[in-house]
Amino acid sequence: QQQVKQSPQSLIVQKGGISIINCAYENTAFDYFPWYQQFPGKGPALLIAIRPDVSEKKEGRFTISFNKSAKQFSLHIMDSQPGDSATYFCAARLNTGTASKLTFGTGTRLQVTL
Amino acid sequence: EAGVTQSPTHLIKTRGQQATLRCSPISGHTSVYWYQQALGLGLQFLLWYDEGEERNRGNFPPRFSGRQFPNYSSELNVNALELEDSALYLCASSPAWPPLHFGNGTRLTVT
Structure with missing residues (x-):
């Protein structure tokens, strides 16, 4: 129930293309779904996040699509650039009132080619 | 604003030691x-x-422990190191939930 399943494990996209990373979860008590971007040698950095009462959130070239009934959410990177090459993690928060933690997916390594 | 800082950046230990x-x-x-x-x-x-x-703990054995000091800095201790403890250990901080701000991690290698 605590798992967040992420796919694909790796992704190669041409410059200018759309990168799509998918995540699925089981626990309906998750209440916050962020995406993190991690470059080699760096810690993950928050990219964009969504709450389950919203179906879509867009920030620049990055969009989260959220399907509550299917318990799935995805990250779309429009006009992908070589600088977007990084590992992307989806996550989900469980807040019980006395405890709160993020559960992360296993990551997607994105490579954007010229 | 300074970000989350972690030290050391790399740490090499022998199996059975403490980190x-x-x-x-x-x-x-x-x-x-x-x-x-x-x-x-x-x-x-x-x-x-x-x-x-300590507010919450993940599914790790008791040899993983830590503490938080009055200035809010924190220490993670790993006792009786095993080879499978080799990993990047990330610290994150938050003023109030969300979001989490991560440091760049400590790369622990157990030989």
């Missing part, structure tokens, strides 16, 4: 989280400290 990892949160942040990032396993939640107290 101590340190974290300084962003100024004003009272919560500190520790995560283990092992190859291919994503980020696994280890510990959460807030206001000096």
